[in-house]
Amino acid sequence: xxxxxxxxxxxxxxxxxxxxxxxxxxxxxxxxxxxxxxxxxxxxxxxxxxxxxxxxxxxxxxxxxxxxxxxxxxxxxxxxxxxxxxxxxxxxxxxxxxxxxxxxxxxxxxxxxxxxxxxxxxxxxxxxxxxxxxxxxxxxxxxxxxxxxxxxxxxxxx
Amino acid sequence: xxxxxxxxxxxxxxxxxxxxxxxxxxxxxxxxxxxxxxxxxxxxxxxxxxxxxxxxxxxxxxxxxxxxxxxxxxxxxxxxxxxxxxxxxxxxxxxxxxxxxxxxxxxxxxxxxxxxxxxxxxxxxxxxxxxxxxxxxxxxxxxxxxxxxxxxxxxxxx
Numbered sequence: 001x002x003x004x005x006x007x008x009x010x011x012x013x014x015x016x017x018x019x020x021x022x023x024x025x026x027x028x029x030x031x032x033x034x035x036x037x038x039x040x041x042x043x044x045x046x047x048x049x050x051x052x053x054x055x056x057x058x059x060x061x062x063x064x065x066x067x068x069x070x071x072x073x074x075x076x077x078x079x080x081x082x083x084x085x086x087x088x089x090x091x092x093x094x095x096x097x098x099x100x101x102x103x104x105x106x107x108x109x110x111x112x113x114x115x116x117x118x119x120x121x122x123x124x125x126x127x128x129x130x131x132x133x134x135x136x137x138x139x140x141x142x143x144x145x146x147x148x149x150x151x152x153x154x155x156x157x158x
Numbered sequence: 159x160x161x162x163x164x165x166x167x168x169x170x171x172x173x174x175x176x177x178x179x180x181x182x183x184x185x186x187x188x189x190x191x192x193x194x195x196x197x198x199x200x201x202x203x204x205x206x207x208x209x210x211x212x213x214x215x216x217x218x219x220x221x222x223x224x225x226x227x228x229x230x231x232x233x234x235x236x237x238x239x240x241x242x243x244x245x246x247x248x249x250x251x252x253x254x255x256x257x258x259x260x261x262x263x264x265x266x267x268x269x270x271x272x273x274x275x276x277x278x279x280x281x282x283x284x285x286x287x288x289x290x291x292x293x294x295x296x297x298x299x300x301x302x303x304x305x306x307x308x309x310x311x312x313x314x315x316x
């Protein structure tokens with residue numbers, strides 16, 4: 001059983017019927033330096049290594065209008081993650097916490113989100129900084145991170 | 159054909175095989191005041207109306223440890239959206255733009271993301287402000303929006 005699959009003391013898994021509510025389409029792959037979960041940084045850093053996002057045809061047509069140096073929200077599928085834990089005990093924590101109180105990759109729908117800086121576009125390959133996921137992670141979506149998104153966040157933090 | 163399904167001049171749809179790469183599980187429903195897409199605000203506002211997020215069993219167990227007044231990232235499934243447009247012409251724009259340069263609900267994987275303030279928890283019902291989606295939208299995930307998330311954003315904007 002891999003590290004991803006092991007349950008730690010205090011963690012709780014639930015029994016569920018198979019997920020069957022909607023289908024995802026993988027629209028690309030993310031290329032990063034990290035081959036194992038334990039190698040991944042705890043979170044992306046825009047001063048970290050450049051990574052590549054490869055967008056599959058025909059979705060590369062949807063890159064039109066992306067601005068270099070802009071900030072993008074990237075959604076991806078954490079395909080190595082189990083999906084049945086409701087309480088988790090991440091390393092370094094005494095007490096397990098609910099999955100929704102954590103940004104762990106283990107979730108009922110293992111969708112990861114990162115904010116990245118777009119540093120270059122070459123056809124259907126994007127160069128970005130700020131990711132923290134495994135090499136080969138399937139891509140789900142790219143959206144501009146609007147300035148309004150930041151402004152809202154500032155209000156929330158104020 | 160509904161407003162959601164109509165193609166405007168300059169928009170481009172692609173032909174694709176059905177999405178079949180991974181299954182999602184709907185883990186709740188979002189209750190908002192908005193019954194039609196044209197009623198939804200252009201984006202969520204944490205001073206807007208309170209909305210309710212209903213989390214289905216057994217996933218309510220995963221709410222343990224959520225902090226009222228904290229900021230959450232909410233992911234949801236835009237189940238009314240077409241998925242095949244690569245160029246889109248939102249109202250008020252002259253030129254169509256690529257889907258990935260827009261935060262339109264029309265996307266190859268129509269996953270919406272919002273940052274909300276958690277204003278109350280009552281069992282498996284959350285009260286939040288900051289959503290902009292239709293009433294009845296299926297819930298996919300809840301994650302804390304870490305302060306590091308803001309800090310990273312500030313770096314990106316600096």
